[in-house]
Amino acid sequence: MSNIPDPILQGLQRGWKVLGGKHGALPERVSCDVAIIGSGAGAGITAELLTKAGLNVVIVEEGPLKSSTDFKQLEPEAYASLYQENAGRKTKDKGITILQGRSVGGTTTVNWTSSFRTPEPTLRYWEQHFGLDDFGREALAPYFEQAERRLNISPWLMPPNENNELLRRGADKLGIPSATISRNVKGCWNLGSCGLGCPTNAKQSMLVTSIPAALNAGARLFYQTRAHKLDIQNGQVKGLLCVPIRLNGDKVSDQTMRVVAKHYVVAGGAINSPALLSPTLQLKNHENIFFAGQITGVEGYMESAAMGLLAGLNAAFIIEGKKAEPPPVNTALGALIQYITSPEHAVQFQPMNINFGLFNAPVEKKLRKKERNALIVHQALQSLNAWISSQKLNELRPDIFC
Numbered sequence: 001m002s003n004i005p006d007p008i009l010q011g012l013q014r015g016w017k018v019l020g021g022k023h024g025a026l027p028e029r030v031s032c033d034v035a036i037i038g039s040g041a042g043a044g045i046t047a048e049l050l051t052k053a054g055l056n057v058v059i060v061e062e063g064p065l066k067s068s069t070d071f072k073q074l075e076p077e078a079y080a081s082l083y084q085e086n087a088g089r090k091t092k093d094k095g096i097t098i099l100q101g102r103s104v105g106g107t108t109t110v111n112w113t114s115s116f117r118t119p120e121p122t123l124r125y126w127e128q129h130f131g132l133d134d135f136g137r138e139a140l141a142p143y144f145e146q147a148e149r150r151l152n153i154s155p156w157l158m159p160p161n162e163n164n165e166l167l168r169r170g171a172d173k174l175g176i177p178s179a180t181i182s183r184n185v186k187g188c189w190n191l192g193s194c195g196l197g198c199p200t201n202a203k204q205s206m207l208v209t210s211i212p213a214a215l216n217a218g219a220r221l222f223y224q225t226r227a228h229k230l231d232i233q234n235g236q237v238k239g240l241l242c243v244p245i246r247l248n249g250d251k252v253s254d255q256t257m258r259v260v261a262k263h264y265v266v267a268g269g270a271i272n273s274p275a276l277l278s279p280t281l282q283l284k285n286h287e288n289i290f291f292a293g294q295i296t297g298v299e300g301y302m303e304s305a306a307m308g309l310l311a312g313l314n315a316a317f318i319i320e321g322k323k324a325e326p327p328p329v330n331t332a333l334g335a336l337i338q339y340i341t342s343p344e345h346a347v348q349f350q351p352m353n354i355n356f357g358l359f360n361a362p363v364e365k366k367l368r369k370k371e372r373n374a375l376i377v378h379q380a381l382q383s384l385n386a387w388i389s390s391q392k393l394n395e396l397r398p399d400i401f402c
């Protein structure tokens with residue numbers, strides 16, 4: 001048994017409010033000021049700040065609660081328990097593995113601790129292209145300083161290993177400036193297994209910083225608890241439906257927990273965005289934010305452009321006080337939108353091109369594939385034309401849908 005203090009076990013002994021997994025069944029209903037989905041980089045800081053500000057905070061995390069006592073530097077154990085899809089999450093063509101954390105602390109429990117401020121050219125780009133005037137270097141400096149203090153970010157004083165030293169010498173010779181990256185660690189043992197969970201708690205992840213601080217200040221944590229659906233009525237989030245899950249991600253039962261909050265923070269990572277989008281490509285919990293292009297979850301140039309066109313049309317409609325209606329589901333656009341915005345696809349989401357498999361068109365079963373597809377196309381065009389007329393799109397720009 002390790003004699004390194006484990007802040008999670010200590011907190012649990014002090015009586016933290018933690019449920020889910022082996023800590024007990026979820027209640028049917030929970031009320032709070034702020035419900036936060038996820039417990040990683042974004043969620044952790046939010047939970048700490050809001051709890052310390054006196055708000056009643058609930059954290060919902062689908063991954064397990066693991067801590068330094070569990071971290072044995074063993075790849076099979078760590079990949080299976082601390083990563084999304086056992087660290088096997090891949091792009092659709094299986095060409096690239098996408099690592100993403102899934103445990104309390106989120107990806108910060110397994111990340112590699114490189115910590116640097118957003119580079120100035122990136123901030124300038126945001127400013128010039130997205131009008132983010134408040135996100136310049138000076139404006140952000142106090143927030144970076146605050147995070148650096150909180151997470152103990154400082155230069156790594158170890159000499160680089162030979163691989164990295166070679167890179168540094170090469171960069172030097174080519175006149176490319178290089179520097180050692182700062183890290184968020186305190187008393188690092190340099191074990192080299194950051195990606196498997198830190199067994200010494202040197203890594204200043206959310207697991208040992210913000211999440212314990214929030215729980216100490218009274219926040220409630222529900223782990224192995226998946227935020228399944230935001231219940232939205234008349235454009236307002238009325239509740240968050242959660243389900244208890246096993247370590248492997250399967251549902252424990254059909255039991256649900258309804259979290260009713262004044263505010264909801266979605267911080268479950270950037271990948272499962274489709275669960276958050278409404279069929280009008282608005283963020284469900286922030287209706288004046290529209291998604292366009294590939295970030296909606298579609299794949300391909302035409303599909304991305306189509307999502308941009310629809311997001312633009314919807315935004316224009318709403319600005320004019322009209323109701324935006326998504327295209328019918330038996331059109332190519334409608335079928336694609338149905339796919340990317342359906343919660344059942346969000347758990348193991350694959351970016352999608354338009355294809356005949358997306359259509360549920362009620363067509364004759366006996367038809368051969370070619371005839372069936374021709375019928376789907378025919379029906380799709382009829383529905384698209386009807387939708388264009390009903391939305392009066394041809395009055396806006398008659399050539400748009402040619």
Ligand SMILES: Cc1cc2nc3c(=O)[nH]c(=O)nc-3n(C[C@H](O)[C@H](O)[C@H](O)COP(=O)(O)OP(=O)(O)OC[C@H]3O[C@@H](n4cnc5c(N)ncnc54)[C@H](O)[C@@H]3O)c2cc1C
Nearest residue numbers: 038040041042062099102106107111112113114227268269
């Ligand atoms: C191996 C690895 C090494 C990395 N190294 C570095 C590094 O050195 N420096 C750096 O700056 N960045 C690094 N990163 C990236 C960095 O850790 C992430 O960008 C950052 O943690 C993302 O923060 P987040 O809050 O968006 O989500 P995450 O930290 O990923 O947290 C999201 C959490 O939400 C949970 N969740 C998702 N969906 C649901 C749901 N429906 N219900 C409930 N919970 C849900 C997930 O289980 C997860 O725990 C690394 C990433 C990986 C994978």
